[in-house]
Amino acid sequence: MSDQSLLSARHLRKMYGARLGCTDVSFDLHEGEVLAVVGESGSGKSTLLSLLSTELEPTAGSVHYRFRTGETRDLASLSEAERRFLLRTDWGFVRQDAREGLRMGVSAGGNVGERLMAVGERHYGQIRGKAIDWLTRVEIEEARVDDMPGSFSGGMRQRLQIARNLVTHPRIVFMDEPTSGLDVSVQARLLDLIRGLVSDLGLAVIIVTHDLAVARLLSHRTMVMRGGRVVETGLTDQVLDDPQDAYTQLLVSSVLPA
Numbered sequence: 001m002s003d004q005s006l007l008s009a010r011h012l013r014k015m016y017g018a019r020l021g022c023t024d025v026s027f028d029l030h031e032g033e034v035l036a037v038v039g040e041s042g043s044g045k046s047t048l049l050s051l052l053s054t055e056l057e058p059t060a061g062s063v064h065y066r067f068r069t070g071e072t073r074d075l076a077s078l079s080e081a082e083r084r085f086l087l088r089t090d091w092g093f094v095r096q097d098a099r100e101g102l103r104m105g106v107s108a109g110g111n112v113g114e115r116l117m118a119v120g121e122r123h124y125g126q127i128r129g130k131a132i133d134w135l136t137r138v139e140i141e142e143a144r145v146d147d148m149p150g151s152f153s154g155g156m157r158q159r160l161q162i163a164r165n166l167v168t169h170p171r172i173v174f175m176d177e178p179t180s181g182l183d184v185s186v187q188a189r190l191l192d193l194i195r196g197l198v199s200d201l202g203l204a205v206i207i208v209t210h211d212l213a214v215a216r217l218l219s220h221r222t223m224v225m226r227g228g229r230v231v232e233t234g235l236t237d238q239v240l241d242d243p244q245d246a247y248t249q250l251l252v253s254s255v256l257p258a
């Protein structure tokens with residue numbers, strides 16, 4: 001792992017029984033860097049994200065993370081309590097299906113406030129104030145603060161998920177297809193919002209997408225996966241404008257279905 005790396009994966013492999021999830025995935029993610037992981041359905045993108053965020057245990061390989069203290073640890077060595085703390089503080093996870101990333105039985109304000117309470121905030125007025133501030137930042141009106149996420153549109157739920165994840169100022173946000181399933185115009189606004197927040201907050205992001213336009217808009221680097229393996233990786237502009245791998249060339253020329 002280089003000095004600058006925030007997260008570093010080496011030879012990650014995941015087998016689901018006899019089926020390959022992903023194999024031999026290695027990369028370094030630097031502070032403030034946005035990495036897009038692209039590839040067709042079943043290429044191992046979500047599997048990789050789950051390994052990085054410790055939701056799945058790798059069959060082989062390792063992930064190292066540099067803590068705010070400067071200490072670098074192998075994620076496999078973390079206790080359950082340490083792992084949970086990371087997931088509540090340093091890391092965020094924006095899911096494709098907002099219902100999995102939100103607590104649907106808790107109000108919009110509660111969804112954001114809950115993360116603050118998880119990091120020790122106790123003052124009700126301050127929590128509510130910060131929650132409203134974040135709702136506003138993701139363009140949800142203050143008047144909706146006590147509404148349940150079930151009464152929100154798909155795009156609003158996704159924005160609420162983003163507010164819930166960013167309120168604790170994480171260092172890395174994992175996003176799995178955060179804009180798919182939304183109308184094209186809603187997608188575009190959401191992408192703009194994400195792009196603005198990521199650059200304002202200097203977040204490191206790993207975003208899984210099958211949409212090359214999303215990779216182009218948001219990411220510095222792109223990693224292309226196929227059949228569980230990385231087939232190409234590099235600066236996004238280079239990968240998309242001058243792909244070296246035959247599969248990436250097909251992907252870029254839109255010959256393959258998304």
Ligand SMILES: Nc1ncnc2c1ncn2[C@@H]1O[C@H](COP(=O)(O)OP(=O)(O)OP(=O)(O)O)[C@@H](O)[C@H]1O
Nearest residue numbers: 016019020021040041042043044045046047048210
């Ligand atoms: N829980 C599981 N049990 C068994 N096999 C799994 C499981 N999850 C994923 N797989 C398999 O691992 C491979 C990679 O799946 P993964 O979900 O990581 O792909 P993906 O790139 O995220 O696809 P999509 O774009 O459709 O979300 C596939 O062959 C899939 O069938």
Ligand SMILES: [Mg+2]
Nearest residue numbers: 045046047176
């Ligand atoms: Mg997936």
